[in-house]
Amino acid sequence: MAEGSEGEKNRTMKRLLLIINCLLLGVGTTGGPLVMRLYFLRGGNRVWLSCFLETAGFPFMIPPLVVSYLRRRRSAAAAGTAKARLVSMNIPLLAASAFIGVLTGLDDYLYAYGVARLPVSTSALIIATQLGFTAFFAFLLVRQKFTSYSVNAVVLLTIGAVVLALHASGDRPHGESVKAYVMGFVMTLIAAALYGFVLPSVELVYKKCKQPITYSLVMEIQFVMCFSATLFCVIGMIINNDFKAIPIEAKKFKHGEGSYYGVLVGSAIVWQAFFLGAIGVIFCASSLLSGILIAVLLPVTEVLAVILYKEKFKAEKGVSLLLSLWGMVSYFYGEIKHDKKMKKRKSSDIEATEMPHIPELGVIER
Numbered sequence: 024m025a026e027g028s029e030g031e032k033n034r035t036m037k038r039l040l041l042i043i044n045c046l047l048l049g050v051g052t053t054g055g056p057l058v059m060r061l062y063f064l065r066g067g068n069r070v071w072l073s074c075f076l077e078t079a080g081f082p083f084m085i086p087p088l089v090v091s092y093l094r095r096r097r098s099a100a101a102a103g104t105a106k107a108r109l110v111s112m113n114i115p116l117l118a119a120s121a122f123i124g125v126l127t128g129l130d131d132y133l134y135a136y137g138v139a140r141l142p143v144s145t146s147a148l149i150i151a152t153q154l155g156f157t158a159f160f161a162f163l164l165v166r167q168k169f170t171s172y173s174v175n176a177v178v179l180l181t182i183g184a185v186v187l188a189l190h191a192s193g194d195r196p197h198g199e200s201v202k203a204y205v206m207g208f209v210m211t212l213i214a215a216a217l218y219g220f221v222l223p224s225v226e227l228v229y230k231k232c233k234q235p236i237t238y239s240l241v242m243e244i245q246f247v248m249c250f251s252a253t254l255f256c257v258i259g260m261i262i263n264n265d266f267k268a269i270p271i272e273a274k275k276f277k278h279g280e281g282s283y284y285g286v287l288v289g290s291a292i293v294w295q296a297f298f299l300g301a302i303g304v305i306f307c308a309s310s311l312l313s314g315i316l317i318a319v320l321l322p323v324t325e326v327l328a329v330i331l332y333k334e335k336f337k338a339e340k341g342v343s344l345l346l347s348l349w350g351m352v353s354y355f356y357g358e359i360k361h362d363k364k365m366k367k368r369k370s371s372d373i374e375a376t377e378m379p380h381i382p383e384l385g386v387i388e389r
């Protein structure tokens with residue numbers, strides 16, 4: 024009985040964690056591209072600097088990491104077990120996280136290149152194709168199982184992106200060459216494919232890792248990933264002389280120096296929420312759900328871009344928005360149905376002495 028209530032408490036905690044991470048991902052997915060585009064619209068033109076800002080907020084992870092360490096230390100002392108380590112990840116996990124971080128740094132550059140050249144509403148919809156890539160790599164790397172509902176969601180969200188891509192040419196910003204526009208389009212598409220690979224790779228690392236994955240460890244992984252991605256971008260910034268250009272850009276920024284630095288710091292904070300949310304959702308559920316949430320929220324970004332930056336809202340953007348919402352409803356309906364089926368099966372198995380461990384609501388077993 025006590026074990027049952029402990030299990031119930033764990034499930035509730037994991038659901039709460041899932042909700043928090045969905046919110047973080049939501050803030051990052053919608054706010055990140057808008058702040059990044061604001062930088063370019065108001066006079067900034069450094070691609071390496073803006074890709075650096077995607078991960079440079081990793082020091083914001085230090086306070087929660089310290090709190091988590093103190094808690095682990097206190098519970099180890101109370102239980103009389105070995106002292107908690109300041110850094111709990113082992114060397115292979117550190118190496119894997121650093122490697123994925125470099126891929127993320129490269130991806131950030133491709134993504135920022137696209138945001139610099141395309142309207143946010145267009146780049147957001149190209150990024151929606153990421154879900155197709157995530158689904159493909161999740162199948163290859165972590166043997167993600169699909170239901171008719173999740174397949175339906177992937178198809179709808181991908182069609183939504185394609186509808187937009189087919190009509191995107193009329194969206195070229197004033198004064199931008201066709202070549203720059205096409206390059207922006209292609210780079211964003213490659214970013215979508217690469218990040219579609221990164222998400223299931225994180226899930227694979229969680230699965231293959233020899234130590235139990237806790238949320239504290241997820242935060243450490245986030246720290247290392249963002250640190251190595253930032254290092255990658257710093258090299259690009261040095262080569263491109265971006266550090267010298269920062270004070271000059273700040274002086275020329277349309278809203279003044281103060282708001283220039285405000286945009287940079289705001290960007291770093293919002294993108295931290297994005298990356299922590301993305302890998303946190305993978306921890307609580309799966310890389311597929313992370314990909315689905317990113318795709319579902321992109322049309323929200325698009326609508327906000329239309330409102331805030333007066334970008335054009337054409338019929339195809341509305342169609343894409345509807346398809347995304349339909350895809351989201353389909354996915355969650357399938358998950359709730361699956362969850363109910365699992366609960367029913369569990370209660371009919373309750374008599375058995377050795378009860379098998381059944382995963383819940385797309386939650387991967389660890």
Ligand SMILES: Nc1ncnc2[nH]cnc12
Pocket residue numbers: 055077130131132134135150153214215218
């Ligand atoms: N670097 C990135 N940041 C945000 N969303 C992305 N989608 C693909 N790459 C991305």
